[in-house]
Every structure is written in C-alpha cells, then in structure tokens.
Amino acid sequence: MSQLIDDSKLQAFVKRYKDRDITFIIPDDRAEKHYVITYPTTIDEKTCEPVEKFEPNIINICINGTLETNIIFPELIRADFKKCALKVGMATMSPFSKIPNEHTLNNYDLVPEIEGFDVEIVKIIANYFNASIILYYINREEQNPYTSTEFIEFIVNGSMEMSAGGLYRIYGDRVSYSGIYTMQDVIWIYAAHRPGRTWVNMVRKLNELYFFDIFYLLYSITSYFFRKYDNAKRSFRDIILYSWGALVGAASLPEPKSLKHKMLDVSYLILCIFMASYMNIQLVSFLTIDGPSISFKTNDDIINSGRVPYLNKVNKYFIQDSKYLAFANTSKDCGDFHDCCVKVLENDGVTVILNEHFYPLQASSAVKDEARVLKTTTKIITVYHEMIIRKDSLIVTGVQKVLKSLFEAGICKHLFTQAIGISVVAKANSANQVALSNSYSCVSGCAITLSQVAGIFYFWAFGCALSASAFLLEIIWKRQRHSV
Structure with a gap:
C-alpha cells in the first residue's frame, strides 16, 4: 500500500483537487486486492491553509471480488476549519443584512457592526465548519443590485470564501452558488383610504x-x-x-x-x-x-384603477411585460423604497415593492390599528436568493447541504421573519386583518x-x-x- 501512496501522479492529482472529496479504487496485484480510498482535506491550525500531506483514508477493501463492507462512496467529510476564519463578504439589503453607517465604509473594509437574516445563516454555516467569521463590506447598490459586479473579483481571487446579503444567481459560472434558501415576491401596493364625512x-x-x-x-x-x-x-x-x-x-x-x-x-x-x-x-x-376602502386583488386591477404609479426611474423597467411597461411609462419619479411609499400614501398612488419592505411599512403606517397600505394578492415576479461561493472553496458542498436542510426544515423562513421583526409582522397582519374585517362589516344591514x-x-x-x-x-x- 505504501508504494501506491508514494505514486507521484496520484499525489499530483490529489493536490490539484484538494478541495474535492474523491474516492479512488487502487489495485494491489501482489495481494489480489483493490483498495477503496479517499484523501480527506484537513486544515492546518497555524497557517489555516489546507494540509498537503498525502494521508489516505481506507474506506473498503475488495478481495477476490468481495467487499468487506457495503460502503464505497461514504458521506462527504466536511472540512474542519479548527476555528480558522471564514472570510465572508456582506452586502446590505434589509432584512438580510443591516450595517449602521455603511456610507462610511469602502469595499473590503472590515464590518464593525452588523445584524440581519443572512448574518444568522452565516453563523450557522461557520459553526458547521467549526470556523470563526471575518466579515467584509461589499459596496452594492440596493435599489439596482444587478449592476454591481465588482465584488465578484474578491470571490474569484480568494480574498473571500463566500458572499451574502440578499444576493441572486446572476453572476454566471464564475462562482458557485449555495442553492435557494429564501424567496420573496415583488408586488404592487396601494394606499387604502375611506371617504371622509363631507x-x-x-x-x-x-x-x-x-x-x-x-x-x-x-x-x-x-x-x-x-x-x-x-x-x-x-x-x-x-x-x-x-x-x-x-x-x-x-x-x-x-x-x-x-x-x-x-x-x-x-x-x-x-x-x-x-x-x-x-x-x-x-x-x-x-x-x-366607515365604508370599506377600495381594494385591488390583481395586477390588472391596479393597472386599470386610474391611480398614479410612483416608481424609481433607474430600475422601474425590470420586467418586459407589455401591460406593466405601458403602466410604468405613466409613472411619476421617486427615490428609494421609502420615498416611493411616502408618495403613495400622500397622493393615493401605487408602487412596486419587495415583500420584505411591505410588512414594516404596513405596521408603521397603520392608523388606529388599521392598515393604510395594502397589497395585491397576485405577484409581479418572485425573486430567489442564493449566497455566492468561490468555485474551488472547501465549503461549497457543505454550504449547499446546510442551506438545503435549513430551508426544508422551515428555519430559513423563521429567521427571515425574525429579522424583519416578529412584532412588526404581527402588527402588520393585525392591521391588515382589521382593514379586511372593516371591509366586510357592512355586508348585511349597514346600508x-x-x-x-x-x-x-x-x-x-x-x-x-x-x-x-x-x-x-x-x-x-x-x-x-x-x-x-
């Protein structure tokens, strides 16, 4: 077996793909055996680099066509970082990540303080790999994230292992992806009001x-x-x-x-x-x-409502639907999500918003425990979020496995709601329920x-x-x- 281990070609192959868990079947003609072996990657505690020692792990032995056990391809062994740092880039997008005073930071600056949904997910991933975390700031425009791609170079060149903060699968095959761990809808919202007593x-x-x-x-x-x-x-x-x-x-x-x-x-x-x-x-x-406020259930109801849309002029043409585009052309300009929502409430208009921003808005704008902004029941599109990982990183398979388990167990949904604020979501749902109950309170006998x-x-x-x-x-x- 020692002669097989010292084979220079096999060593070169293993070193080249040291970030992979590969199973080898090696013949030993002298003993009429076949060895099923793998070379698990380990991390050096001092250098925090992958160890290049050629130490095989024997999985199974085949003697005269008979395996000693039924195991050939064992479960992948996750890399143990031994508390070494996992370098993660964090973009800002509420509620995925919130960085106070982010305008004072530059690309690849250390993040002094942060909170959010993705931060909790990264902590779970770090714990899975027995790693510590170093967070770096990624400068990305939240309102139009598809144009910000400069930070990808930090992933490709190895400055960071992965990146998070409400990202998408939009960067091609230059990087690997974690798999979908949360999704949210892009929806129409509108101001809900009742006519005054005049x-x-x-x-x-x-x-x-x-x-x-x-x-x-x-x-x-x-x-x-x-x-x-x-x-x-x-x-x-x-x-x-x-x-x-x-x-x-x-x-x-x-x-x-x-x-x-x-x-x-x-x-x-x-x-x-x-x-x-x-x-x-x-x-x-x-x-x-108080009679019920006017409600819109579908996107067509919004388009045919006669209300003025308020949309950000930079990214309002995010889909190529003919009805949407015709309606978007009639819109008035507004700034960020907050500015658009303020103008909607002030001018009885409509706007497009991510579902994550809707709950805080509905909770904060409620009057007498009743919602003053409502949403359609149909969505425009659904956005799927994935984290970005360096292609040759030791953590690719492990991250994908962890996030899939968290997503299927409902933990991602719980953490997402927690990041928005459980009390905020509860208040928004209560305000929405009050608006709906008032809308149906006059079905029998009021007028x-x-x-x-x-x-x-x-x-x-x-x-x-x-x-x-x-x-x-x-x-x-x-x-x-x-x-x-």
Missing part, C-alpha cells in the same frame, strides 16, 4: 334619490290630470307642493274625490314611507359606519341600495295600474250612463 360625499351617497323624484313628478302629473277630469279645483302648483310635502313627510295630500285617485294616493304614500326609510338608513350609515327596495317600485307600478283600471272603468260607466 356634504359632498353624503350627496354622492344619496345619488339614487332621483328615482324617487321621477315617481314624484309622475304622480303630480297624473294627480293633476285626474283632478282636472273630476273638475276638482286644484292648481298644478298646489299639487306639486302638496306632493313634495308628502314625499318628505312635511304635509298631507289633498283629499281625493274618486276611487282611481284614492288608489293612486295609497301607492304614492307607501312609496313616501319607503323613501323616508331609505333616507334615514342611508344617513345613519353615513354618519356612523341599503335601491335594488334592495325595488319591490316598492313594483308596488307603485301596481297601484298606478289599478288606478288606471279604475279610471277606464269610470270612463266606460259614464259613457254607458249618458247613452241611456
């Missing part, structure tokens, strides 16, 4: 009263015609005034002189009662019930519409039909009487 809004609420006015005029004209036919001495002005007084409950109708007129007056008075009830319910509803009292108009029509029938019978009876 005289203008009250008149708008009562805009269906013109139906009663139409029947009032029809009654006045019919009543005048009936009285004229009966030779009753009433001017059209008096009939108009008394009819209006009856409609608003301020006067009574003149005494009818015929059956047809009595039928007409009965149906009209019942109509007046329902009109008074309608007015009272609408006024009580207006003065005591009525004309469609709900349509029966009274049918009754009015029926009364008019009876009155007309009585009128026709009266005409026929008078003609027969005169003929006799």
